[in-house]
Amino acid sequence: MPMILNNNNNGTSLFSVPTLFLLFILLSIFSFSFFFSFSSSISHISSFSLQSSSSSSSSINVYVADLPRSLNYNLLHRYWSLNSDSRLSTDPDSEIRSTHISKTLDFPPYPENPLIKQYSAEYWIMGDLMTPPDLRTGSFSKRVFDARDADVVFVPFFATLSAELQLGMAKGVFRKKVGNDDYLRQREVMDFVKNTQAWNRSGGRDHVFVLTDPVAMWHVKDEIAPAVLLVVDFGGWYRQDSKSSNCSSPEMMIQHTQVSVLKDVIVPYTHLLPRLRLSENQERHTLLYFKGAKHRHRGGLVREKLWDLLINEPGVIMEEGFPNVTGREQSIRGMRTSEFCLHPAGDTPTSCRLFDAIQSLCIPVIVSDDIELPFEGMVDYSEFSVFVAVGDALKPSWLVNHLKSFSKVKIDKFRQNMARVQPIFVYDNGHPGGIGPIPLDGAVNHIWKKVHQKLPMIKEAIIREKRKPPDVLVPRRCHCT
Numbered sequence: 001m002p003m004i005l006n007n008n009n010n011g012t013s014l015f016s017v018p019t020l021f022l023l024f025i026l027l028s029i030f031s032f033s034f035f036f037s038f039s040s041s042i043s044h045i046s047s048f049s050l051q052s053s054s055s056s057s058s059s060i061n062v063y064v065a066d067l068p069r070s071l072n073y074n075l076l077h078r079y080w081s082l083n084s085d086s087r088l089s090t091d092p093d094s095e096i097r098s099t100h101i102s103k104t105l106d107f108p109p110y111p112e113n114p115l116i117k118q119y120s121a122e123y124w125i126m127g128d129l130m131t132p133p134d135l136r137t138g139s140f141s142k143r144v145f146d147a148r149d150a151d152v153v154f155v156p157f158f159a160t161l162s163a164e165l166q167l168g169m170a171k172g173v174f175r176k177k178v179g180n181d182d183y184l185r186q187r188e189v190m191d192f193v194k195n196t197q198a199w200n201r202s203g204g205r206d207h208v209f210v211l212t213d214p215v216a217m218w219h220v221k222d223e224i225a226p227a228v229l230l231v232v233d234f235g236g237w238y239r240q241d242s243k244s245s246n247c248s249s250p251e252m253m254i255q256h257t258q259v260s261v262l263k264d265v266i267v268p269y270t271h272l273l274p275r276l277r278l279s280e281n282q283e284r285h286t287l288l289y290f291k292g293a294k295h296r297h298r299g300g301l302v303r304e305k306l307w308d309l310l311i312n313e314p315g316v317i318m319e320e321g322f323p324n325v326t327g328r329e330q331s332i333r334g335m336r337t338s339e340f341c342l343h344p345a346g347d348t349p350t351s352c353r354l355f356d357a358i359q360s361l362c363i364p365v366i367v368s369d370d371i372e373l374p375f376e377g378m379v380d381y382s383e384f385s386v387f388v389a390v391g392d393a394l395k396p397s398w399l400v401n402h403l404k405s406f407s408k409v410k411i412d413k414f415r416q417n418m419a420r421v422q423p424i425f426v427y428d429n430g431h432p433g434g435i436g437p438i439p440l441d442g443a444v445n446h447i448w449k450k451v452h453q454k455l456p457m458i459k460e461a462i463i464r465e466k467r468k469p470p471d472v473l474v475p476r477r478c479h480c481t
Contacts, residue, residue, distance in 0.1 A: 061142050061152075062153075064143065070185075072126060080097060082169075085168045091113075092114065107130070107434065114272050116160070118270050119164075120212075120427060121427060122210040124434055124443070125210060128141070130434075130435050131437065135436065140445045140449055155193060155207055160210070163218070187219075189217075190223050193207065204224065208227065208451060209230065212231065212232050228451060232266065263458070267443070268355050268443055269352035286316075286317055288340045288399075289335060290318050291321055291353075293320065302344055302367065302390050310399070336361075340403050341365065343366045358421070364381075364385040364386070365388060374425070374446075386403070426439065427444065429442070
């Protein structure tokens with residue numbers, strides 16, 4: 001009769017052969033059953049997760065705050081009622097003004113004035129949301145009409161147009177409150193939204209403001225800091241006004257702790273030059289091209305130093321000016337006949353020049369250590385741009401020699417990659433007044449996809465705020481990287 005245990009001379013216990021075989025069979029059956037059950041569960045969970053991920057990422061629910069038209073489309077009527085913009089030597093909108101059509105339309109066109117057009121994201125985002133639902137089948141944002149059903153609340157204030165109207169009509173009072181129509185509009189917006197249940201539920205954290213002009217909503221930035229801000233970069237937020245009593249006045253200080261790549265979204269400037277398709281590209285004879293103002297402030301001081309280094313370099317063209325009516329054709333020609341386009345920091349780390357270069361298939365050379373770029377994670381800029389540290393760029397002849405080191409194969413690959421991403425940076429949907437279906441692969445949809453990525457963080461911030469004891473203030477901390 002087999003023994004289950006047998007004590008041998010070494011004091012160890014051994015299984016007999018028949019017993020081992022029986023145990024092996026039982027363990028095999030159990031392991032197979034467990035593996036099959038576990039695999040089925042994992043498969044079910046994975047399938048559920050994929051389905052949930054797919055459904056949750058198919059759209060974002062957006063409620064549009066019920067602001068009066070005086071804060072958006074009527075600002076356009078106000079712009080078109082002006083004779084011209086005194087800041088420009090020639091008026092690119094004179095032809096539209098002469099027709100008087102813009103004054104009779106419910107949804108007037110956005111200005112061609114380059115000082116304003118470069119910031120037109122507010123117009124195109126609003127136009128998409130105003131489009132009838134049956135035409136919005138390609139929009140990533142789904143408009144809902146009850147704030148309780150919304151993921152985010154869009155605040156339809158044309159903040160840039162409001163600021164630019166003030167700057168064009170009475171720049172001297174822009175930083176003051178008395179006599180400043182832009183300030184009054186900012187105050188009207190904030191008084192309205194802060195008295196809504198939606199704002200009180202979230203403290204404004206799920207509200208979305210478009211602030212493409214760095215000075216938009218300048219007087220109330222502290223109040224909107226918890227919200228999701230659509231900005232072209234953080235340059236305007238890092239600034240402290242040196243004229244304000246040694247920066248001691250709280251009204252004149254803008255704390256960089258109010259913005260972050262974690263909660264806010266970097267959006268593209270609107271390009272001012274037309275798109276050049278890869279099939280239309282011609283031979284390029286200039287190595288490096290730049291058109292813009294030589295003298296800038298703050299971080300833009302590097303531009304003046306680069307100018308002095310590059311102005312006499314063979315194969316480099318440095319031109320003073322802005323792509324307005326008189327300089328536009330010059331800019332088109334310069335960017336389309338150059339291999340590389342210089343993009344140094346200006347008053348802020350970026351400008352619409354970058355997006356003009358992309359639409360012109362001119363490889364951007366980015367010299368701006370603090371730059372933030374739109375749609376990072378969706379777009380890999382290193383596949384079509386050259387990034388250069390400021391310290392290297394300011395070494396004599398370094399930049400030119402670096403650009404000359406790129407092979408034709410590498411340059412062609414840069415340009416092919418750039419052609420693929422050109423549509424991502426385009427706002428215009430081709431419809432009058434901006435009301436109509438947007439391109440699936442355009443800028444507006446990509447903006448809402450980036451906002452959608454912020455939703456878990458928004459919800460977490462709202463929940464964390466609820467558990468704070470009354471009257472406890474938690475200082476803002478910047479988590480910018």
